[in-house]
Amino acid sequence: MLTQAELVGLLAEIAKGDAAAFERLYGATRAKLYGVLLRILGRPELADEVMQEAYLKVWKSAASFDPAVASPITWMVAIARNRAIDIVRKRGEASIEDEPEALSVAADTPPPLARREMTEELKRLLACLGKLDPEKQRIVLLAYYSGWSREQLARKLDIPVNTIKTWLRRSLLEIRGCMGS
Amino acid sequence: MFEEDQETLAAEYVLGTLSAEEREHAEALRSFDPEFDAAVKQWERRLGELNVMVEAVEPPAEVWDKIKSEIGVEAPAIAEAEATGDAEHAADLESSEGVDAADFLFVEAGSTQPDETAGQDAETAADEMAAPPAGKRAGVERGADIVRLRRRVGRWRGSAIALAAIAAVLAAYIAISQVKPDLIPPRLRAVGADLIARTMPTPERGPTDRLVAVLQQQPIAPAFLLTVDTQQRNVIVRRVSAGQENGRSYELWLIAGRSTPPKSLGVVGSDEFTERPLPASVDVDTLRAATFAVSLEPAGGSPTGAPTGPVLFTGKPVDSLPAAPPPTPKT
Numbered sequence: 001m002l003t004q005a006e007l008v009g010l011l012a013e014i015a016k017g018d019a020a021a022f023e024r025l026y027g028a029t030r031a032k033l034y035g036v037l038l039r040i041l042g043r044p045e046l047a048d049e050v051m052q053e054a055y056l057k058v059w060k061s062a063a064s065f066d067p068a069v070a071s072p073i074t075w076m077v078a079i080a081r082n083r084a085i086d087i088v089r090k091r092g093e094a095s096i097e098d099e100p101e102a103l104s105v106a107a108d109t110p111p112p113l114a115r116r117e118m119t120e121e122l123k124r125l126l127a128c129l130g131k132l133d134p135e136k137q138r139i140v141l142l143a144y145y146s147g148w149s150r151e152q153l154a155r156k157l158d159i160p161v162n163t164i165k166t167w168l169r170r171s172l173l174e175i176r177g178c179m180g181s
Numbered sequence: 182m183f184e185e186d187q188e189t190l191a192a193e194y195v196l197g198t199l200s201a202e203e204r205e206h207a208e209a210l211r212s213f214d215p216e217f218d219a220a221v222k223q224w225e226r227r228l229g230e231l232n233v234m235v236e237a238v239e240p241p242a243e244v245w246d247k248i249k250s251e252i253g254v255e256a257p258a259i260a261e262a263e264a265t266g267d268a269e270h271a272a273d274l275e276s277s278e279g280v281d282a283a284d285f286l287f288v289e290a291g292s293t294q295p296d297e298t299a300g301q302d303a304e305t306a307a308d309e310m311a312a313p314p315a316g317k318r319a320g321v322e323r324g325a326d327i328v329r330l331r332r333r334v335g336r337w338r339g340s341a342i343a344l345a346a347i348a349a350v351l352a353a354y355i356a357i358s359q360v361k362p363d364l365i366p367p368r369l370r371a372v373g374a375d376l377i378a379r380t381m382p383t384p385e386r387g388p389t390d391r392l393v394a395v396l397q398q399q400p401i402a403p404a405f406l407l408t409v410d411t412q413q414r415n416v417i418v419r420r421v422s423a424g425q426e427n428g429r430s431y432e433l434w435l436i437a438g439r440s441t442p443p444k445s446l447g448v449v450g451s452d453e454f455t456e457r458p459l460p461a462s463v464d465v466d467t468l469r470a471a472t473f474a475v476s477l478e479p480a481g482g483s484p485t486g487a488p489t490g491p492v493l494f495t496g497k498p499v500d501s502l503p504a505a506p507p508p509t510p511k512t
Contacts, residue, residue: 019252026245031237038238040197048244055248064440069222074229081197089201122230130303137306140196144231147197172192173185179227 002028007072008065015063022059029073033080040084040147050087054080071121085147128178136171139164191220195228209472212436212443213492234307405449405475405494411465416446418455426451429490432482435463436472443474448482 002010007028013021033054037047057079065075129137139153150168154161187210193199194207211218408417418433431449447457459468475494476483483489 019249022252023245023249026248030245031239032232032235034240034244035235035238036232039235044241048241051240051244052247052251056251059248059252070226071229073232074226077229077232078195078225085197086201086204089199089204119230119233121226122233125227125230126303126307128303129307132303134306137303141231141307143196143198144228145235149200150193150198151200153198168193168196168198169185169189172189172196175227176188176192 004071004073008067011062011065011072014059015065025058025072026055029076032073033076036077037080037084039145040081040088046087047084050080050083053083057083081147088147089149124179125175128175131178132171132174136167139167140171140175143168187217188220191217192224192228194221195224205472208439209436209474209492212439212472213474213476213488218439231307234304409459409468411459411468414459414461416457416459418449418457420449420453420455426477426480428480430478430480430482431475431493432478432488432490433457434474434476434488435460435468436474437463437467437470443488445483445486448478449475 002024007025010021010025010028014025030051034047034051037050037054038044041047041050054076058076065072070078129140132140139157139159142148142157143153148156150161150164153159154164157164190199190203190207190210194204199207207217207221211221405418405420408419410416416433433446433449434443435446436443444460444463446459447455449455463471473494474488474492476488476492477490478488479490
């Protein structure tokens, strides 16, 4: 994995149309983005499609990347997630209705992951998330990782949707307060 | 004011919990409101770190092959990229989840002292949530092109987000139409019934490329009906049940992309019909992908050429008629 500074440098080159820099950026980030997309989209062929769209957007809008506002990887992940969530929203609730087993939260026995490198920002975010009730932590994280809507969270966790709304709202404002703006 | 409602809209947009309509609305706000856009970016940074927990998965090699062949023909350009993003978004109009009236409780954020053990718990939780799904999710099975208008009509249940400055969010139903306005898709007719079924005041026109938009506030109360004629190069706004401006003016905007400033299509007059020319620079593809919006401005329209008042209504087009045949009309 390249350092953040190297990724910033690559994006600057890409903004000038440097295809070689783009290939390096792809090499350094593809597995992370693909992992994020698979988690949300579930199906590899959809993830493939969104990978293409996301990287094309990165290629074309690299000049709008601002290192003062975002880190390269969070910027790219945001582009990819945004597109993926658009797609799952477009498909609406059909996926739940068609697939009763998806109603249960099946993803809760993960393989242990290796200790990863923690950025300062991540530590701060986790510290703030940790101050939320466990149930609220769970909905925030499930929403982020699975791309679930409030409605889906409500159904899958069997919690009234108004409660989900309230919890999300409180939790997000608490996170903001905790992290400072 | 940029308060909690806006803040949580930005946060939920990034988190991904909004419905299709709410996302559409948030997208439009990003175009209009730099402060909102900045809030979105902040949230992308705040929450984006969670990606660290996600297990990397190697994509198939052909993904890169396809990307590579595409970049051969498309050079980087900010404006172009942004426009693409918006065009993508236009496709999202088609479906949505139900939207309930918002009734949020708000509780002030608690202590601001991060605490280490809590962080570790959260890390464990994040690991669990970030893990790949245990079973293969076969859920996202539907064809991408399920259309269209039918889902929106029944589902729009009013303003979902308690946006302080925004009175209402409108759904826009736009169909590229080669039909007369009185043959507007029956699903729309079910919404606007007699209002929509009346013909437009331009009966001499033959079949042309025509965009039809219904802007509505409630399922039974369409506010505006737009007809965009791409051959005559004009837009006709019909007031249906929009509220009174009280000394101010409704102004219609066309948003072609995030990097392009909203273009004014003019003030909506107080008569039932207002006809306005389309800007010469706007092509049909742009119209299909655009967002239409109505803001409330000082009398006579925005003094600055950009929206200054609350954006009351936004909507994005779909670019086809519903595939299903009309049901038997009620008489």
